[in-house]
Amino acid sequence: MQYQRFTADVVFTGEAVLTQHAVIANAQGTIIDVVPLEQAGSEVQQFNGLLCPGFVNAHCHLELSHMLGRIPAHTGMVDFLLQVMFNRQADAELIQYAMHNAAEQMLGHGIVAVGDICNTANSAAIKQHSSIYWHSLVEISGFVPAAALQRFEQGIAVMQALQQHQSAAQMSVVPHAPYSVSGKLYELIAQQTQTVVSMHNQESVAEEMLLTQGNGDLLRLYEAIGVNIDFFTPKGNSSLQHVADWLPQQGNLLLVHNCHSTADDIALMQQRQQAVYWCFCPRANQYIGNPLPNVPLFIEKDTRICLGTDSLASNHSLSILAEMQTLQAAFPQLQLAQLLQWATYNGAAALGIQQQYGQLKPGMKPGLLLLENVGANGDISHSSIQRLC
Numbered sequence: 001m002q003y004q005r006f007t008a009d010v011v012f013t014g015e016a017v018l019t020q021h022a023v024i025a026n027a028q029g030t031i032i033d034v035v036p037l038e039q040a041g042s043e044v045q046q047f048n049g050l051l052c053p054g055f056v057n058a059h060c061h062l063e064l065s066h067m068l069g070r071i072p073a074h075t076g077m078v079d080f081l082l083q084v085m086f087n088r089q090a091d092a093e094l095i096q097y098a099m100h101n102a103a104e105q106m107l108g109h110g111i112v113a114v115g116d117i118c119n120t121a122n123s124a125a126i127k128q129h130s131s132i133y134w135h136s137l138v139e140i141s142g143f144v145p146a147a148a149l150q151r152f153e154q155g156i157a158v159m160q161a162l163q164q165h166q167s168a169a170q171m172s173v174v175p176h177a178p179y180s181v182s183g184k185l186y187e188l189i190a191q192q193t194q195t196v197v198s199m200h201n202q203e204s205v206a207e208e209m210l211l212t213q214g215n216g217d218l219l220r221l222y223e224a225i226g227v228n229i230d231f232f233t234p235k236g237n238s239s240l241q242h243v244a245d246w247l248p249q250q251g252n253l254l255l256v257h258n259c260h261s262t263a264d265d266i267a268l269m270q271q272r273q274q275a276v277y278w279c280f281c282p283r284a285n286q287y288i289g290n291p292l293p294n295v296p297l298f299i300e301k302d303t304r305i306c307l308g309t310d311s312l313a314s315n316h317s318l319s320i321l322a323e324m325q326t327l328q329a330a331f332p333q334l335q336l337a338q339l340l341q342w343a344t345y346n347g348a349a350a351l352g353i354q355q356q357y358g359q360l361k362p363g364m365k366p367g368l369l370l371l372e373n374v375g376a377n378g379d380i381s382h383s384s385i386q387r388l389c
């Protein structure tokens with residue numbers, strides 16, 4: 001049996017930071033062992049930098065890849081949403097081509113698994129032939145309660161179309177956001193038995209204003225799309241608190257963005273029986289013009305954090321390293337090991353695939369990355385990624 005042996009200045013296993021260690025893998029990339037360097041035998045390939053498992057992108061929209069550069073940066077949430085709604089149509093071949101390139105780009109950036117939001121089944125064929133692990137999160141929206149059943153059935157139809165190409169275990173139907181899903185629709189979604197559920201959460205000030213006070217810029221969105229929401233009555237609490245009782249109680253719950261989440265929101269979620277993951281997509285926040293989440297608060301409250309890129313409609317590239325760099329620039333106190341755990345093990349655990357991804361452990365095939373040009377104190381501002389296996 002032919003083995004590959006790798007060592008670098010530091011080995012991050014997904015949980016532990018080791019020095020003077022080597023990673024041994026077989027030709028297919030399955031991890032055989034992580035051992036002290038002196039036990040690694042001969043022909044150890046030596047690198048400068050850090051070895052770690054492949055990255056997990058916990059939140060993406062592959063099917064919006066053709067929208068790269070179509071929406072200007074800093075429009076604010078409502079104009080961003082309107083542009084996605086009205087400008088997402090494109091030639092079917094162009095959509096497929098852009099998705100193919102985006103998936104290749106993610107592989108090049110060391111991404112091995114993706115939590116992918118789907119409003120259509122457009123991504124089915126790409127996923128079937130991809131070496132990336134995909135969990136398709138079929139997203140449903142509809143703020144008008146009377147339309148709940150119809151919207152739900154449309155979502156189920158998308159899921160069934162995706163299931164022609166992808167395992168049912170790698171699929172969920174999920175609510176879009178607190179401001180776009182009625183209580184009735186939440187109830188229909190919550191009746192599904194699923195391992196992973198996600199929701200865009202507390203992304204913009206407009207979302208908080210609508211759900212808390214019944215006013216703000218989202219009224220302009222509903223007017224623009226001709227939906228009367230006079231029926232809606234705010235409860236005076238945050239958008240997450242408004243919908244918390246309606247969210248599915250089972251499966252991992254991924255809350256995405258969390259730019260306006262507070263200690264009260266975190267405390268409420270910590271009472272739940274299910275595992276709650278807070279997924280940050282900082283470059284999309286910056287692109288749209290939303291604030292970054294209060295990352296130190298989430299650390300202080302000992303929450304589970306993972307990372308996503310969101311889509312190429314609101315990002316310049318699909319790179320988890322770039323998201324880590326953005327967070328480190330904004331919060332210099334963040335430790336590199338923390339960021340790496342969010343990018344690897346936590347993302348895998350959020351998608352329920354921590355037995356295969358996110359850790360360098362014997363028998364697993366998580367991908368092996370070399371993070372180069374790591375500066376003093378774990379500074380990754382000039383770092384790049386190379387995939388070793």
Ligand SMILES: [Zn+2]
Pocket residue numbers: 059060061117200256310311
């Ligand atoms: Zn998103």
